[in-house]
Amino acid sequence: MKHKKTAAPGTPVRPPRPVLPTGPQAHVVRIIGGQWKRSKLPVADKPGLRPTPDRVRETLFNWLGQDLTGWRCVDAFAGTGALGFEAASRGAAEVLLCEQDATLVAQLKALQRKLHASMVKVERGDGIAMLRRQAPGSMQLVLLDPPFDTPLFEPALKAAAQAVADPGYVYLEAPRAWTGEALAVYGLQAYRTGKAGAVHFHLLTRKVEPA
Numbered sequence: 025m026k027h028k029k030t031a032a033p034g035t036p037v038r039p040p041r042p043v044l045p046t047g048p049q050a051h052v053v054r055i056i057g058g059q060w061k062r063s064k065l066p067v068a069d070k071p072g073l074r075p076t077p078d079r080v081r082e083t084l085f086n087w088l089g090q091d092l093t094g095w096r097c098v099d100a101f102a103g104t105g106a107l108g109f110e111a112a113s114r115g116a117a118e119v120l121l122c123e124q125d126a127t128l129v130a131q132l133k134a135l136q137r138k139l140h141a142s143m144v145k146v147e148r149g150d151g152i153a154m155l156r157r158q159a160p161g162s163m164q165l166v167l168l169d170p171p172f173d174t175p176l177f178e179p180a181l182k183a184a185a186q187a188v189a190d191p192g193y194v195y196l197e198a199p200r201a202w203t204g205e206a207l208a209v210y211g212l213q214a215y216r217t218g219k220a221g222a223v224h225f226h227l228l229t230r231k232v233e234p235a
Contacts, residue, residue, distance in 0.1 A: 052066050
């Protein structure tokens with residue numbers, strides 16, 4: 025029979041190892057600016073779910089000027105909703121969040137209710153099809169953060185280029201930098217670009233044609 029070992033008298037007792045949270049709400053991200061600053065957004069344990077890092081969101085909204093009062097925005101691959109809720113927090117008049125996963129859609133709707141965010145609409149479905157339904161030139165900001173291991177970037181950029189206003193912006197996160205030549209195919213050009221780890225992020229505008 026084995027006897028349980030006991031610490032010698034005077035030996036400091038090691039505290040128990042903390043149990044890390046698991047499951048669909050293992051961690052959270054926070055809205056970093058505007059009326060809902062520091063509000064928590066749950067991050068579900070889903071393969072490929074990759075919330076935009078705080079530093080990248082801060083950079084993006086610095087580029088946009090922080091005040092989005094009156095803007096119409098669409099987040100075509102909403103995920104946690106971090107990008108779309110940041111836009112709403114900064115005064116956007118209308119923010120459409122589109123997401124295919126039922127669990128994530130339920131979380132987005134719960135957060136919309138919790139924040140009393142009447143300007144935010146949540147839709148379950150295909151983000152690209154949703155973009156194609158928007159009136160041409162009707163959106164001041166189109167947010168694109170597709171899963172990196174999918175062939176969605178080209179059709180998403182094509183649909184976004186049709187939906188975005190002039191002036192207006194398309195935000196794109198991707199696993200590689202998009203060149204001016206590649207963007208020109210969709211009538212877009214880079215306004216600002218950056219990189220954080222393996223993520224390349226781009227703020228795009230309609231391409232200005234030479235006079």
